[in-house]
Amino acid sequence: GDSVTQMEGPVTLSEEAFLTINCTYTATGYPSLFWYVQYPGEGLQLLLKATKADDKGSNKGFEATYRKETTSFHLEKGSVQVSDSAVYFCALVVNTGNMLTFGGGTRLMVKP
Amino acid sequence: NAGVTQTPKFQVLKTGQSMTLQCAQDMNHNSMYWYRQDPGMGLRLIYYSASEGTTDKGEVPNGYNVSRLNKREFSLRLESAAPSQTSVYFCASSEKPPGQGFTGELFFGEGSRLTVL
Numbered sequence: 517g518d519s520v521t522q523m524e525g526p527v528t529l530s531e532e533a534f535l536t537i538n539c540t541y542t543a544t545g546y547p548s549l550f551w552y553v554q555y556p557g558e559g560l561q562l563l564l565k566a567t568k569a570d571d572k573g574s575n576k577g578f579e580a581t582y583r584k585e586t587t588s589f590h591l592e593k594g595s596v597q598v599s600d601s602a603v604y605f606c607a608l609v610v611n612t613g614n615m616l617t618f619g620g621g622t623r624l625m626v627k628p
Numbered sequence: 629n630a631g632v633t634q635t636p637k638f639q640v641l642k643t644g645q646s647m648t649l650q651c652a653q654d655m656n657h658n659s660m661y662w663y664r665q666d667p668g669m670g671l672r673l674i675y676y677s678a679s680e681g682t683t684d685k686g687e688v689p690n691g692y693n694v695s696r697l698n699k700r701e702f703s704l705r706l707e708s709a710a711p712s713q714t715s716v717y718f719c720a721s722s723e724k725p726p727g728q729g730f731t732g733e734l735f736f737g738e739g740s741r742l743t744v745l
Binding site for chain 1 (some may be wrong): 632638668669670673676686693718720726730732733734735736737738
């Protein structure tokens with residue numbers, strides 16, 4: 517079946533540090549890939565997505581590139597802020613007939 | 629601009645008690661979902677409703693029932709709560725159902741934290 521594996525957290529960084537959260541996947545078909553973010557006390561919200569190989573999704577300074585050859589979709593940000601502290605979920609959907617499959621989530625804590 | 633609204637936000641139950649979690653969306657979405665979130669296990673789908681009048685089991689349906697009351701509302705019921713159902717529950721919606729143009733974007737409520745003693 518389909519699955520998503522994320523690095524375990526928490527990831528603790530100082531403000532302005534570079535962020536990478538790793539995400540790899542296995543899929544039975546050709547997936548679309550997503551990053552969702554969950555801020556404290558809130559529900560998840562879509563951060564960015566990519567629908568085909570080599571696509572780069574970006575939003576709020578975050579980026580992730582769809583790498584088919586390594587089955588990865590790593591999330592990056594050049595300079596994190598305290599307000600980026602949240603839990604980040606990688607997810608995939610294989611064609612539009614299936615449900616989203618979520619990874620386990622990675623908690624990011626950014627210290628001033 | 630409410631989006632997806634869940635009630636209650638917090639609830640404590642004793643083993644064997646029943647309760648219903650309510651969810652409503654004001655985006656005219658066709659599909660609605662109930663997930664549970666547990667530490668280290670990400671989100672797991674309990675039930676979903678592709679469209680008004682239909683419901684289907686997800687990954688972990690045992691111990692739960694759902695009702696799609698109308699296009700806006702989708703409730704989750706625990707008939708006899710167990711400690712294993714202690715979790716944070718999220719309702720979500722999507723414009724289109726899986727298999728009919730689902731883009732992968734879900735809109736989530738703020739969650740309902742349930743503790744079963």
